[in-house]
Amino acid sequence: MDKFIQVVAKNMSLYGVNPSIGRLYGVLYFAEEPMTLDDMRDALEMSKTSMSTGVRALSDMKMVEPAFKKGVRKDLYKSEEDWYKSFTTLFGSRWRHHTETNIEEAEETIQELESIASETDDETLKTRIESDIDRLRYAQNYYRWLMRFIHVVESGKIFEFVPKDMN
Structure with missing residues (x-):
């Protein structure tokens, strides 16, 4: 199990999740x-503060949830066992943030280039700026498509196209 947990932690790092949180x-x-x-502290030999931070991060990603057990006064936690749900939540939140940032940066760059173009008489520079703006608009189209894809993943519609393997 330890070996598999290490692999899970490594794979979660692909989505920007700290390996220690992946191990948790x-x-x-x-x-x-x-x-x-x-x-958790005993199982991972890490500080209670680290465990608390990790649980909070996993909870924000909807990968861990509070649990209740009669007679236990301490806070209990369990993992979200639906990996499909965890993936769609994690993928969506990570990719959405970066994609929105890229769309905004492209728009700001276009505006700056248009400003430069309006202030110059250099035709070579204007031609280069037009070409760069075309490339940025292409990138924006890609990012808008990616946002639609992210929505398909987050909404669960992805499973209409790529069904869950329930063997």
């Missing part, structure tokens, strides 16, 4: 029962 998710996923922060 793996430990929670394979836990028989919901775990307290103390249980």
Whole structure:
């Protein structure tokens, strides 16, 4: 299990998730029962503060949720067991943020280039600016398409095109 947990942690780093948070998710996923922060600390030999920060990050990504067990007063947590749901949430939030930033940066750059073009008499520079603006508009079209793709993933419609494997 330790080897697989390490692989999960490594794969989560592809989505910008710290490997220690990935290991925490793996430990929670394979836990028989919901775990307290103390249980997590003991399992991963990390500080309770690190466990708290990790749980909060995983909770924000909807990969961990609070749990209840009668007679237990400490906060308990369990992993989201639906990896399809976890992926769509994680993928969507990470990609949406970066894609929106890219769209905004392209628009700002276009505006700056248009300003430069309006202030120069250099025809070679104007031609180059027009070419660059065309490339930026192409990039914007791609990012708008990517936003639609992200929506398909986040909404779960992706599973109409690529069904879940439920074997």
